Amino acid sequence: MPADVPVDQPPRGLSAGERGTGGDAWTRWFWLWDVYLGIGYVALVAMALGTDEPTPAAKAVVTALLSLMAAWYVVFGRRTIVSRRESPARGRIFIAGEVALLVAAVAIEPSAAFALFAVCPLVFMTLRLVEAVAVTVAINLLPLAAAIMEEDAGQVLAVVAPLVLLTAVFSPLLGAWIHRIVAQSAERGALIRELEASRGEVSRLSREAGVAAERARLAAEIHDTLAQGFTSLVTLVQAAESELDGDRDKARRHLRLAARTARENLGEARALVAGLMPSALGTGxxxxxxxxxxxxxxxxxxxxxxxxxxxxxxxxxxxxxxxxxxxxxxxxxxxxxxxxxxxxxxxxxxxxxxxxxxxxxxxxxxxxxxxxxxxxxxxxxxxxxxxxxxxxxxxxxxxxxxxxxxxx
Structure with a gap:
């Protein structure tokens, strides 16, 4: 095949880890969030059980509420976050459940407010940015509300208020960063899918162009070799036929030339089939x-x-x-x-x-x-x-x- 004919190479293809939304970086590395949330759950349960003030019954209730929050994430929320294809209503239901359980836990044990470090990222991963900012600002006021309910509210507020202000500022910044990561991951997934489609189209067009170019090459080769040889054969046979009743020696000479032309044409045909140079150049x-x-x-x-x-x-x-x-x-x-x-x-x-x-x-x-x-x-x-x-x-x-x- 000539060097100018496009050769159709099999596409490299994308691995399962690169293909589609289910294989983008967000999905491949989401297990890190699972680890983070798992560590947070264990730490919160240990903190709730380690305090002296709540009664054993209250500790059990707080532990149960934290466990329900973890189970609600595993059973319902994780799929919503990972797929990013569920309806917005499903995400709102998940966050509403998490916030309700968190409010109940903080009402019983104020230290449960540390669960905000886990809930706030989930809010931003699930809701739209404007909704997420509103929800995080609201739930970050829970420690402040719990402090007001304390007996020594003034002293507690002096300690809690700066922390509430810090988290109220930090949470939107963290949420915006998370939203940016999610958006970039979705864009990369779309680009990968588009690349796959484009690669398939290029492969198809390359194959068609290669076939067309090879057909044109074969047509030119056949025209320049076999067709011309057959034209010579027809001319020589006709000349021999016209001389049969007259000059037989001349007719034989035409037939000998026809035989030589046929042999050369056969050589051209074999060279064409083998993809070699013209047989005339192969011998000199x-x-x-x-x-x-x-x-x-x-x-x-x-x-x-x-x-x-x-x-x-x-x-x-x-x-x-x-x-x-x-x-x-x-x-x-x-x-x-x-x-x-x-x-x-x-x-x-x-x-x-x-x-x-x-x-x-x-x-x-x-x-x-x-x-x-x-x-x-x-x-x-x-x-x-x-x-x-x-x-x-x-x-x-x-x-x-x-x-x-x-x-x-």
């Missing part, structure tokens, strides 16, 4: 291959063909040699079939910057502005363009000149 240089084309034309037709080379063609790249040989074959086929020429000259000029092939005949010419159903000139121009070259055609009453220029 470009100069020799062009001379054989000229000799065949002189043997098969009365057209006088000449060939000369200026410069050294041995150092040309293989792709350039193939292009120039195909151009010669196509130009001589057009001379044979359409020109009605009596003479044709071929000149290959090679210098340090370019290789120029010029094929000129003295035929009747044709109108180059008229659309043509043939593939020859189109294929020649396409081949030249692929390697950065150009094709020019000049035709008139005095003949036709085809010139192909290819950079070295």
């Amino acid at each position: 240089s470009l100069d020799e291959a062009i001379r054989r084309q000229v000799e065949r034309l002189a043997e098969e037709t009365p057209i006088q063909a000449t060939y000369r080379v200026e410069g050294e063609s041995a150092g040309l790249p293989t792709v350039t040699e193939v292009l120039l040989l195909r151009a010669v074959q196509e130009a001589l086929t057009n001379v044979r079939k359409h020109s009605g020429a009596s003479a044709v000259s071929i000149c290959l000029r090679v210098d340090g910057s370019a290789a120029v092939l010029r094929v000129a005949d003295d035929g009747t010419g044709f109108d180059i502005t008229r659309p043509s159903d043939g593939f020859g000139l189109v294929g020649m121009r396409s081949r030249a363009t692929q390697v950065g070259g150009s094709l020019s055609v000049h035709s008139g009453a005095s003949g036709t000149t085809v010139e192909v220029e290819v950079p070295r």
Whole structure:
């Protein structure tokens, strides 16, 4: 396959950890929140059980309320937070349950207000930012309310009020940071899904482009080799048939040429199937291959063909040699079939910057502005363009000149 044909490579694909919302960074690292909340739950229960003032019954109730908060998160809240696809109402129900249990726990044991360090992040992970700020400001007043209920309210307020002010300021900042992380995670998940879709589309388009380019290449190869060979075969067989009742030696000569052409065509077919260079180049240089084309034309037709080379063609790249040989074959086929020429000259000029092939005949010419159903000139121009070259055609009453220029 030519180097310019896009090759369809299998997409690398995204791992399960990279794919979709369920595999973004938020979900992969959410277990850290579970660890944080688990540690907070254990610490709060230990604190509640370690105090001296509440009665054993009160300690049991506070422990039960904290356990219910943890269970409510595990059973109902975690899925709401992780999926981020549930309805806003589900998130509000979860937070309402957590806040209600927290208020009850703080009313029994003020030290339960330390649960705010766990509840506030959950609020921001669940609700919209405006709602979350309002809820956190409200629940951060719980320690202040519990202090007012104490017997020595003035002394307690002196200690609690600064802490309440600090948490009231800190909680919105923490919440905004959490919201930013969640938003970025969602955006990255959407980008990953879009990347997967784009990668699949690029793979499909690359495959289609590769198939189209390979079809065009095969069409040009078949036209430049097999089709031209079959044209020669038809011409030689017809010439032999016309000589059967007259000059049998001439008929045999035409048949021998037809047999040689058929063998060469078979070699071209095998080379085409194998994806190799033209068989004419496989047995010699470009100069020799062009001379054989000229000799065949002189043997098969009365057209006088000449060939000369200026410069050294041995150092040309293989792709350039193939292009120039195909151009010669196509130009001589057009001379044979359409020109009605009596003479044709071929000149290959090679210098340090370019290789120029010029094929000129003295035929009747044709109108180059008229659309043509043939593939020859189109294929020649396409081949030249692929390697950065150009094709020019000049035709008139005095003949036709085809010139192909290819950079070295």
